[in-house]
Structures are given as structure tokens and as C-alpha cells.
Amino acid sequence: MEIAPELLKAKKMVIDLSADYRLDSANEYKKYYGVEHKDAESLKKSVYGLPELYREEIKKAKLIANPGCYPTAAILALAPVVSLFSKVVNSIIIDAKSGVSGAGRKATLAFNFCEVNENFKAYKVLNHQHLPEMNLYLSRIANGPLNMHFVPHLLPINRGILETIYVQLNGEVGIHEIRQAYERFYKTEPFVRVLPKNAQPELKNVSHTNFCDIAVEMKEEQNLLIITAAIDNLMKGAAGQAVQNMNLMCGFEETEALI
């Protein structure tokens, strides 16, 4: 928000990897990021750069808010169920695990090798700044508010996010129906892979790629849906997705330079 207004004035296209244009409210921004928003008017004009949901808007956009890493995985994992079965979605718990690069490149003791290696912990339990971003876009898809909780954890690896998402449904939907819905939803997407029954996403299968791998399982007796999703936080969760957005904005092949 320090640089974007000038670039936009000079008729440049902007893909912003920070969180500055992801939320739609300057108040919410201040609450979660602790600083005053300096370009609140552009908040309305920015397009959320998740091509699987906003491809047509991205093609015409001048200012892209490149999604956060946790929200990318969460929104892709939840979009089908939240859009197609919103009436029976009762509560959502997102148990997320991220590699260390998700925290940025910092010289802090908390990210010293010996503090992280051979260690694991939850952090910012229930109050991580990515929760309002997930909430905003998923509620839009659901056309209504969602009961959603988010607990991130720090993995002793360089890159990758895996989210295990528990959706309590309050009506009967079978796993077969759900899995079909996911397969159809992402059928033509180049970077989302819905895994077959009994397969589970693994970080090594998405690392250094722009893919998001998703699996769905269900405990049918209790209507508990379990969605697992994996991305590389530096690719589909950041730079890769930025390139995908640039490709769309510039009229290039969407998959150009990406694997």
C-alpha cells in the first residue's frame, strides 16, 4: 500500500504479495495487522488472486491481492463443499501445519535452527491473521456466515502447508456424492488435483510445484467430513500463484513457466 497507488497511477499492473489488499475493510485490516490502512479506497477495486474462483476478474484486473498461503489451501479445500452444500455445513475446524518459510526470512530466535528442528508446536491458536481472509472469501462462496476455527502449527521443514480440515455436517450427504462434487468442481483446473479414494496429499508431491492436492474422507455415521489439502507455500501459496495471475492478466498461457 506504500507503492501500489503510484504504480497504478502510472498505469502499471500490480500483483501484491502482501496482505494489504486481501481484506475488504480497513478496520479489519487494522485489527489483524496492527497498522492503519493507507490506501483504503483501492480495497474495493482489488481482485483476490485465486484463479480457481476469480479467473475472469483477474484477467481484467489492474490490482491483484495475491492470497495468503494458509487461505489458498483452505479456500481451495473448502470451496466445493461450502458452495454446493452450504446448508448442511455446521462447523469448520482447520488444523494447519506449515513449513518455516511461511514466516518469512527473519533473524529471530524463534526461527533459529535449533528452536525449530526436531520440534513442533501450535501457535497463534484461534487468532492468526489469516482467519479473517479465509472467512471473508468462504462466507461469500457460502452466501452466509460460517462457524470456522483455525489452528496453525510450525513444521520443521523449509516449505509446504498441509491442512487437515474437519467439517461437521448436520444433514446426510454421502462421501460418494462429496467426492464427485470435488472432482467436477476442479475437473478443468490445471493446478488442483483431487486425489482418488484412500490416497492422501503429501507435501513432497507438491513441493516446488504450483499444485494443490486435495483428498476427502468421511465418517458417515457422524456426518464428519475430513478434507486434507497440500500446497507449496512458496509456489501456489505465493510466487507460483503470482505468476499464474500474471499469466492471466497478460494474456499468456495460464500454466506458462509453471509446473
Next chain:
Amino acid sequence: MEIAPELLKAKKMVIDLSADYRLDSANEYKKYYGVEHKDAESLKKSVYGLPELYREEIKKAKLIANPGCYPTAAILALAPVVSLFSKVVNSIIIDAKSGVSGAGRKATLAFNFCEVNENFKAYKVLNHQHLPEMNLYLSRIANGPLNMHFVPHLLPINRGILETIYVQLNGEVGIHEIRQAYERFYKTEPFVRVLPKNAQPELKNVSHTNFCDIAVEMKEEQNLLIITAAIDNLMKGAAGQAVQNMNLMCGFEETEALI
């Protein structure tokens, strides 16, 4: 179960680290472990070796079923809420993450260094063999059946288990009341540490020790309780707990040789 009967006949005390004497039903055992039980009659006599719950029985026992690593953390994490607030416990989701030694020392491709390092995944989603063990002892504590789900994940570290447990309550209990209940429950326990508000368990704080660290947090608007618990799966989750049991059985100081 191959060796224990002979040892017992010879008047030896037995602490069994396998799963053979943990369940109370030979059928359940066969269902989850895939083999016929060979010493079903001892199932009734064995004592579950979790000192925090069964200390007096352990002191008099001849055959101890040393608890599984995942159940040790889960039962210690849930015992207070399940015993004191069982009427308002609606559902329990255990999202568990374990280091590789939890799988034993095996020469299989799945545990080759390059398959695990810089990787992370869920496995045996909803059908891990430790679920009936957790269910058995927690249901006893609750004095009734529980709606409980368990999803384990493989961490790229040698040792340690962290469980993030989501308990949906269907009545109003405040976090203050819950935290106090936990503190009282474990007040005199030498190896369970209930962490203060805002602190979270970390594997490095329990690694190479017999401690179980527990924290409780709550989203009060939705009555969602979040319990996190950490143990070293080779200590409190296996050999350390066996020594603790031996100390009790032999009349030694319970903490002898343990840290």
C-alpha cells in the same frame, strides 16, 4: 502374549509394551491387529499402565499393559474434561502428529529418509489401531460412549507426539473453569504439567523426558475447547512410562531414574 503367560506362571511381573493386553476384548483385538489373541483370559487381569489414572491398581498388578503412545497423550489430555464435564461433551476430534520412531524400527521404503524428510502427511485416517484403545479408557472415565475421531500424521522428526484436540461442548463451561479443573486434576502428578494461559506445549520441552505438557484454550462463543498435549513417544509414550510402572510395582520412588 507369546511370552507373558509363561512369565506370569513363573511368578514374574510383566510390563508389556506391545498392544496385546490393552483392549478388553479378543474380538476387538483381532479386528484392529489382524491376528487371533492367544491369551484372552489374561485380558481381564491386566492393568492399563497409566499411573495418573490407575496408580493403585498398578501397585498391585502382576501384568501391566503399557499404554500406546497416541492414547497416552490423548487420555491424559482428555481425562479431566471427560470425567468432570462428560454431560456437555458432544464430539472429540484428535488431530495427532508423531515422529517417525512411533512406527518402530523398520526397513521399509515408506520410512526411508528421503520419503519422510521435508515431507508431511496424514495416514490411516479414521482407522488407526489406537482409536479403540483411546475409546475404551475414555468411555470408562466418561461413564458412557463418546463421539471420537482420530487422524494421525507423520512428522519428519525422530521422536515426539503433539495432539491438537477439538472438543465441541454443547453447554456453557468457561475456559477459566476448565483450566482450573485441569490444574486440580494434575496438581500432584509428577509428570503432567498444565501450562499457564497463552503458553503452548512444544515437543522440544518434553523430548527425552517423561513429561506430558498440556494446554487448554477455548472459543467461548462456540463452546469449542482446544486441548494440546505433547509427550516423547519413546518416554512417557513407551519406555519412560514402563519404568514409572515398574517403580510403582516394585515399591520404588515413582520418579526414580526418570526426568
Next chain:
Amino acid sequence: MEIAPELLKAKKMVIDLSADYRLDSANEYKKYYGVEHKDAESLKKSVYGLPELYREEIKKAKLIANPGCYPTAAILALAPVVSLFSKVVNSIIIDAKSGVSGAGRKATLAFNFCEVNENFKAYKVLNHQHLPEMNLYLSRIANGPLNMHFVPHLLPINRGILETIYVQLNGEVGIHEIRQAYERFYKTEPFVRVLPKNAQPELKNVSHTNFCDIAVEMKEEQNLLIITAAIDNLMKGAAGQAVQNMNLMCGFEETEALI
């Protein structure tokens, strides 16, 4: 050597990633690899696929012996000094450290995660099968036998080789002269980077690339030259180099599809 003869008969080009066509003697092969060579006559026709030394031969070759990972780093690190200052090279000690993928994808206990992680050790001290390969090509460059020793170690990482090479010189050559020789030797090479004074190769700078990074330092009082070289054993040390060779054989741009 099981498949190559047939492919060659069918007029196909072969780039062999095994060790079968790297040595020039079937006896030496048997001694170090423990099996009889089945295609000894092709040993004379194969070209060693190290483009920095054999580019013109590779362009015309039908059968390429893709170099071993350790020899790739060692030969690139030593070629300039061994070719330009062979008269003063007294002895060479190669202290090599490799990630686990260098051992192949095996289901053996020695490569189980817990055996390797947080561990480090030397192995096959002085008798690793890559020593004769290094010796063969470096002696050819030196136009005479070399006094060379090789001690490999296993690093707890997925990929990458770093070699620290100690060359005892028995005549006076200054570090300035040596560094200049290295810079000239690799001036036009697309995948070899000679680092400036005081910089050291790091595995993360070559990981997932086809680069070989080299630095030279010297203890001038004792004529001890220290060369450090880093490659990704799966890229410049295997598949990347194979692609580089294919590009040369097929008349493509040498750097095509490589970074």
C-alpha cells in the same frame, strides 16, 4: 549393460546413468561392483558424459556413461589444478559429504529416517566404488598417476554433495595464480561457477539446479590448496547432466530445460 547393447543395435542413442560404462576395464569393474561385466567391448566406445571435459566427443557419441555424483564434483573441482599444475600436485584428499538420495531409493534399515536424521558418519572409508572412476579421468588429465584418497560421509539431507578437497602441492604456486586458472578454465561454461575470494559453496545455492559451485583457498606457507565444490547429486550429479548430454547429442541448446 543388460539393455544398452540392444538399444545401440537398434541405432538408438544411449545415456546410461548406471556405472556400467564409466570405467575402461572389465576387471576393475568387477573388483568394485562385484559382478562380471556383460558388455566389455562397449567399454572402449562409450564416452564419459562430463561436457566440461568431453563436449566434442559427447556431440558425436552413441553411448554415454553419465558420470557418478561424487566423481562429477571431484573431477570438476580438480581438473584445472591437475591439468595445469600436475607437476606440483603431491597428494589429494577428497573429504566428501552427500545427501541420502545419493544412495538410491532403498528399503534398508541403514536409510530409515531415524538412523540418518540428527546423525552423521563416514562410510566406505578409502574403498568407495567411485574412487577408481575419479582416478581414471583425473589421471588422464594429469597425464600420470595421482596419489588420491576419498572418504565419503552421509549427510542428513535429501540432496546435495559438498566435497572439501585438500591438495598438497610440492612447489610454489600462489593462490592468485590458482584462482585465475580456475576462472579461465571455466570462463565459458554455463554450469560451473568459480566463486570469488572468501565466498564458499553452499548446497542450497545449487539444489534443484545443474550448477557446480567451486571455491579455492590456500595456506600458502605450507602449499596446501583447499578446493570446495557443491552440486545437486540428482541434477549435475545425475539427471541434469544426462539432459545436458542429451542436448549436446541431439544438437539442442546445451542449457535447454536446465537451470
Next chain:
Amino acid sequence: MEIAPELLKAKKMVIDLSADYRLDSANEYKKYYGVEHKDAESLKKSVYGLPELYREEIKKAKLIANPGCYPTAAILALAPVVSLFSKVVNSIIIDAKSGVSGAGRKATLAFNFCEVNENFKAYKVLNHQHLPEMNLYLSRIANGPLNMHFVPHLLPINRGILETIYVQLNGEVGIHEIRQAYERFYKTEPFVRVLPKNAQPELKNVSHTNFCDIAVEMKEEQNLLIITAAIDNLMKGAAGQAVQNMNLMCGFEETEALI
């Protein structure tokens, strides 16, 4: 050196884990550590806390300079050959690899998890501050100057040092004779284990212990001796050795509280 003089004046015993009292010259100290020495007179009175060499002096000492981690491994690895075969020792190259805790607990970018994990590199090539310490004590043992070189590397693990040491001998000594000398030298030592033929030290075997494991191999044709030594830098390389020294100073059992 800020606190020790006062403690000594108050008749307290001091075991100093810093480098302040390890060297015997205030000039050398300033050269390698960059600051003026503030207690030069105590340099003559301090005892180097390596019990295997200075046990009797330690028992009577008031001020112990606890050895550095790299020197502990290097001196233990070299003491037998340097004391018994000093006339034929021509040159010594110490290629050392250390876990990250060896650098202390710092909030610097260089030790951020992502900079170290899946990485490996040499650093302070030929000018690490531990070289004069090794040189001082080994030259004393050898009764003369040594031609010694030291190249440290950073391992992506929490703890442990492995040193691979190349000793060029200029006279004929057989490996059998050397191995016997090592076995005798350390026969009664509680914390040094000379490994049998064909075994190699591994960090996991000394981690969390006070042991130093040593192996010797030889390339007899070229009189090249290869010594490998492993310690836990936080135990035998720091706190463990300090406890061992305290035990000796206080008249406790030397192995008390140590494994």
C-alpha cells in the same frame, strides 16, 4: 574474565566455559577473539579441563578452562599419535563438521532454520578461532610445532561434532601398531571409546552422552592415517565435560551424573 577474578578472590572454584582461559598468551587471545584480555595473569594459573590429559592438575585446580568443542574432539583424536609417534607426523588436516548448537543460541539470519536445513557448507576456512587452542595443546604433547590445518563445516542438525582427520606420516608405522596404541592410551578412560576395526563413529551413538568415539584407519601404501572422532558438542564438548571437571575438583566419582 569479567567474573572469574572476583570468584577466585572469594575462594570459589571456577569452571569457565568461555574461551577466556584456554590460550596461554593474551596476544594470541586478542588476535583470535578480537578483544583485549582483562585477566592475563590468571592465564598462567588456569588448567585446561581435558581430564584424559590433565586429570591430576584438574583435581587440584581452582580455575578450569573448559575446552572448546572442536578442540576436545581433535585433541582426543590426535593425542595418542602425536605423543607416541610425533617424529613421523608430517601434516595434520582436520575436516570438522558441527551441529548448529555449536554456534550458540543466536538470533541471526545465518542460523535461521531455512538457511541451515537441507544445506551444508564450510566456513571460516583455515582461520577458525579454535585452531590456536588445538595447536597449543597438541604441540605441547608432541613436544614441538605441528603442521596443522582446520576446516569446519555446518551440519543441519542440533548437536554433535564429527571430525575426519588426515595425518600424513613420513615413516612406516602400521595400522595394527597405531590401533593398539590408541586402545592402550584410552584403556582406563570412562568416556573415550576406541572402536574396533571397520566400525566408524556416528553422532547418534554419542548424542546426549559424554562419550568420545574414535576410529583409526590407514592407507598403508601412502602412510596416510585417517582418524574419525565424534562427540556431543553440548556434552563432552561443553557441559558434560564441565561436570566431569567438577566431579574431579570436588572429589566426587568422575562419572557421577554422566552417561
